[in-house]
Amino acid sequence: MGVSFDLFGTLVTADRPDDPAAAVAxxxxxxxxxxxxxxxxxxxxxHVDAPDGAEVPLPAHVSRALASRDVDYDRNAARRAVVAAFDPAVETRSGAxxxxxxxxxRGPVAICSNCSVPELVGRTLVRSEFERDxxxxxxTSVGCGWRKPAPEIFELTADELGVAASDLVHVGDDPRTDGGIDAVxxxxVLLENRSLEGVPERLAALTADEHSSHD
Structure with missing residues (x-):
């Protein structure tokens, strides 16, 4: 069994701009x-015609938005501005x-996170109580090109952990996105139904079920 965790709202809280457009501007x-x-x-x-479920990196969106208004600019400016605009204070959630x-x-562990901002997940982890290892x-969706609930991001997560998608347990707070694991x-394990502190007990129960199914 492999386990993946959503990051924002599940393992950590991270502030974000009240007005993202103004922050980027x-x-x-x-x-x-x-x-x-x-x-x-x-x-x-x-500004970007992407397939259903695909992630559009925010710097690409910002670049296209500027181009749509005929703004001439250094192409790296959009990425640098986006990264600077989303520079959060981070708090590790109780029980995480x-x-x-x-x-x-119980097995290998991953983060599986929707995030359209490059570098943000890495910077968030550095500021959390977690270690990279x-x-x-x-x-991340910005890294793989697909956003939860797209099946592709869960399949890739399972592949990265070396388990079948059917053997992946995903812990998250949003049934609309994190619940997409059901499709593969x-x-x-959704936090709308339990606290983060209850996750260890739920994982233990799933492990017991897995073992009993092979008896």
Missing amino acids: AELAKRDVAVPDDWAEAYTEV LDAVDAARE DFDAIV GGTA
């Missing part, structure tokens, strides 16, 4: 990018360390 201006007057509108428009420890007793794999035959 402020960072663009610091980099001498002429932010268009209708930036709030441009930011909300769709114990939940990951319990998962490690607490996880055998880190799979895996098991969702």
